Amino acid sequence: MNVPREYPAPSPIPSGSQRGLGSQIVTDVQGWVVQIDGAQHSWIALLAGLAVWEMAGRALHYNFLPPFSTVLRAALDLIASGQILGYLAASLVSLAIGYALAVSSGVLLGLLMGRYRWVEYIFDPYVSAFLAAPKIVFVPILYALFGLGRGTQVAIVFLNAFFVIVINTMGGIRNVDVSYVEMARVFGASEGQLFRKVLLPGALPLTMAGLRLGIGRGVKGMITGEMFIALFGLGALLRKYGGRFDSARVFAILLVVIGVALICSLAVRTLENRFTAWTEDGA
Amino acid sequence: MIELRGCRKAFPGRDGQAPVVVLDGVDLTIRAQEFVCLLGPSGCGKTTLLKAIAGLVPLDEGEIRIDGRSVTGPGNDCAMVFQDFALLPWADVLSNVAFGLELRGVPRATREQRAQELLAAVGLGGFERHRPRQLSGGMQQRVGLARALAVDPKILLMDEPFGAVDAQTRRLLQEDLLALLDRTRKTVVFVTHSMAEALRLGDRVVLMTSRPGRVRDTIEVGLPRPRPPDIEKHPRFVELKDYLWQQLREMNA
Numbered sequence: 127m128n129v130p131r132e133y134p135a136p137s138p139i140p141s142g143s144q145r146g147l148g149s150q151i152v153t154d155v156q157g158w159v160v161q162i163d164g165a166q167h168s169w170i171a172l173l174a175g176l177a178v179w180e181m182a183g184r185a186l187h188y189n190f191l192p193p194f195s196t197v198l199r200a201a202l203d204l205i206a207s208g209q210i211l212g213y214l215a216a217s218l219v220s221l222a223i224g225y226a227l228a229v230s231s232g233v234l235l236g237l238l239m240g241r242y243r244w245v246e247y248i249f250d251p252y253v254s255a256f257l258a259a260p261k262i263v264f265v266p267i268l269y270a271l272f273g274l275g276r277g278t279q280v281a282i283v284f285l286n287a288f289f290v291i292v293i294n295t296m297g298g299i300r301n302v303d304v305s306y307v308e309m310a311r312v313f314g315a316s317e318g319q320l321f322r323k324v325l326l327p328g329a330l331p332l333t334m335a336g337l338r339l340g341i342g343r344g345v346k347g348m349i350t351g352e353m354f355i356a357l358f359g360l361g362a363l364l365r366k367y368g369g370r371f372d373s374a375r376v377f378a379i380l381l382v383v384i385g386v387a388l389i390c391s392l393a394v395r396t397l398e399n400r401f402t403a404w405t406e407d408g409a
Numbered sequence: 410m411i412e413l414r415g416c417r418k419a420f421p422g423r424d425g426q427a428p429v430v431v432l433d434g435v436d437l438t439i440r441a442q443e444f445v446c447l448l449g450p451s452g453c454g455k456t457t458l459l460k461a462i463a464g465l466v467p468l469d470e471g472e473i474r475i476d477g478r479s480v481t482g483p484g485n486d487c488a489m490v491f492q493d494f495a496l497l498p499w500a501d502v503l504s505n506v507a508f509g510l511e512l513r514g515v516p517r518a519t520r521e522q523r524a525q526e527l528l529a530a531v532g533l534g535g536f537e538r539h540r541p542r543q544l545s546g547g548m549q550q551r552v553g554l555a556r557a558l559a560v561d562p563k564i565l566l567m568d569e570p571f572g573a574v575d576a577q578t579r580r581l582l583q584e585d586l587l588a589l590l591d592r593t594r595k596t597v598v599f600v601t602h603s604m605a606e607a608l609r610l611g612d613r614v615v616l617m618t619s620r621p622g623r624v625r626d627t628i629e630v631g632l633p634r635p636r637p638p639d640i641e642k643h644p645r646f647v648e649l650k651d652y653l654w655q656q657l658r659e660m661n662a
Contacts, residue, residue: 305495308465309489309491312488312566313488315512323511328499330499404499404542405498
């Protein structure tokens with residue numbers, strides 16, 4: 127059989143002058159996009175979004191879509207008048223306390239439910255029910271119990287964060303490969319050693335995911351709860367300005383809230399990445 | 410010395426079906442420093458027996474004695490090597506090898522040194538800080554072997570340890586295992602599906618049926634030690650392999 131020594135010359139790739147200008151621009155942009163860092167992608171997308179917002183806000187004179195610059199001015203105005211900062215500080219403290227309580231008790235219950243079937247059987251109906259139920263319906267009850275301010279805020283954050291943390295931690299424990307547990311037991315691990323050296327490290331990725339979800343839900347729950355009661359906190363401010371159709375201020379407060387939520391989420395995410403570098407998709 | 414008398418174990422059937430009798434009256438005596446291969450068709454009996462010796466699985470009936478003492482739970486006598494390696498993915502290779510020692514409270518410096526020695530012995534010197542997933546299957550199993558040897562057990566339980574690697578790696582690991590055991594003699598109970606592997610490694614081959622699990626036959630291998638590289642051409646090897654295949658074929662029919 128004769129294998130040809132020389133192969134026919136490949137057909138020429140069309141040079142720029144032969145292709146349309148449009149496709150050339152697309153190729154150039156694609157090349158540039160691929161080159162820059164992934165994190166920079168996010169920043170650029172964000173700035174682009176703000177630019178679109180600004181232009182759209184100015185062009186379309188909708189009351190509910192003020193341009194970004196107007197919102198920014200309203201935000202500065204609110205901060206200067208001291209309205210936001212006071213409520214923000216109070217909310218952050220409540221968030222911290224409520225979240226800390228949710229994490230410590232949620233992880234504990236999740237561990238126990240994950241490891242011991244009988245614990246799961248006892249608590250699972252309640253956890254599942256509460257997870258599905260909109261926590262906002264409990265807000266009036268909490269308000270009646272804890273009154274105006276700190277107590278209610280902490281309780282709302284706790285309720286919203288707790289159950290998702292339990293479920294994820296439980297899932298994390300369940301997810302630990304049974305062969306690791308068997309191996310550890312063959313080598314003589316006690317129950318405590320099993321927890322510390324196998325179950326906890328193994329459950330960490332899912333548990334941390336639960337913590338991340340928990341903080342997001344905690345913030346959302348707190349704001350919506352405050353809006354519901356409309357007597358204190360940033361949620362109350364949102365209702366007040368919303369009622370007046372002052373969309374610039376509403377957006378301003380919303381940006382502050384979103385900013386807080388994102389920062390918290392980012393903090394948890396950083397921790398999460400640090401502790402789960404060993405998982406396969408962490409590459 | 411390991412004695413198994415009348416071992417019986419059944420697992421509950423699914424959804425109201427009849428229980429699966431995995432071990433049905435197994436009697437076996439394993440001499441000290443003997444290399445015994447458990448060979449048989451697919452089914453969980455062999456692995457269950459191994460886990461029973463390790464103290465992981467309680468028997469329904471019968472008992473297992475190690476050096477006269479009844480097995481009631483995991484003990485210091487046994488270490489195990491697993492088919493799926495069971496290396497902790499969040500720890501590095503050195504920590505994995507030192508794991509058994511860590512569980513026994515051996516101080517860090519001591520156990521890390523011992524782990525280092527064993528890694529060198531299995532040919533993985535220099536890989537201490539790697540993560541298991543960075544290693545090939547054969548290398549991971551060497552880590553598993555090193556971990557088992559680190560606790561200096563009297564008995565080595567091996568559950569199809571080379572089943573998950575390719576044929577070439579398998580041969581190399583078999584040779585390395587024999588070389589390691591030449592230096593430190595241990596009692597080995599080795600579960601396998603491969604007749605050639607059983608004959609290459611074992612002093613004795615125990616043929617087991619599956620579902621229910623019983624000892625069908627026991628064969629003294631009687632091939633020279635250390636095994637020459639061309640052991641497969643030895644007339645007794647060929648004869649035994651044929652015999653084993655006859656038996657297995659009948660069992661699988």
